[in-house]
Amino acid sequence: MALKNKIEIMILGIAALLTFIGIYLAFLYAPTHVAMGDVQRIFYFHVASAWVSYLAFGITLIGSLLYLKTKTMKWDMLAHASAEIGVVFCTVAIITGALWAKDVWGTFWRWEDMKLFMTLVLWLIFVAYLALRANSLPGKKRANISAVFGIIGFLCVPLSFAANRIWSHFHPTVIATSEGSLQDSMVLTLVVAVFAFTFVYLFLLKLKINLENMRENIEEIKQQIGDMNG
């Protein structure tokens, strides 16, 4: 238990440190973008949270696959925890992206842009995943059906990239970022921000899993008390 706590504190420390450095870099160190101005600074947090949401959904897929293979509840717990955090980061990515777009494109959302559409659909799928979990009783059954849904949900992502080709035939895809014009200092800021968000994700994941473990312990204790009284 002590060692586990140490790892947790370490992750928290790294996450806090990197977040502060990231904020400093994004707001003070990185130069103002020539064309877009200060609003471009949102880009560092936007990309970082989008990356974390993809990572989290990927972990959900892996957790679901491992659960179906091994039937161990801890993988189900991992998949659930990761999906929950992924939805939060995906929301952050969508909102920051919309704020950026309002300034640069003049509109909050471009429905013809595939990347935006796909992220929104991914968000919807995992909101549905959470609704599915909230709507069923804990146990093997819930673990089974949510693992199946998690796998199909994630399958959609590579498929949608394929669909992109067909759709963009009607609507030109807008390039959402300005990768071409990134300076070295901007790249450094982005990398720090991505690492900071990843560590925040790891810390939240650990917290969520601890919480679920505690809940399970409480259920067991309740059961024992019930048995004693009965």
Place this chain on the structure above:
Amino acid sequence: MNATKAIFLKELRIEFRNKQTIIFALILSLMILASFRFAFSFIDFSLTELASPIIWVTFFFSGMFSLAPVYKKEVEQGTRDGLLLAPISPASIFLGKFLANFLVILGLELFSLSLFFVFFPVPTPDMVALLTIIILGTIGFAALGNLISAISSNLSQSEIMLPVLLVPILLFTIVMTSVSSTSEIFLGANLNEIFESIKLILVFDIVFLASGYLLIDYVLED
């Protein structure tokens, strides 16, 4: 294969013995098309451009209606345990139910399509291409819908949960491709010109059928 056939015939027999579901689904299609007709009678719009979304919205809503009870009715009537105890694989239950449901939904869609042409006077498109897209889209819809219906039959609010789970996955795959290629057909494209979309829908069909075939085992087991 025999098990699949038995399940297939059983599903069709139940469906046509108690004609309520089919009749309600037919009425629902009629209602949806009529609402669209009323909604668009006030504004100036191009029928040909709106044809494809109208058709697919009608298909999906009436289809979803007939997908909901596929597995739920086994739970309600207490036949689920018997079905699972029978010496057949869950995959053949899935295939049998999928085939029966595919036929029912396709029948509903053909009815809606003929109603559509009555309500909305559009220039007749290439019917071969249109029917190909409809059949292929329905295969994917029924395959994924069956799997999701099996998942939602375990939930307390299964009627609401089926669309909640089904729509986000369908939206980006089958719906988008079918709607875009059907628009092209109504604008005068023939079978060759929409070949790319057909290939894509086929890929979705195969993926959904395969995932249903492989994963239904985990959904049905206790």
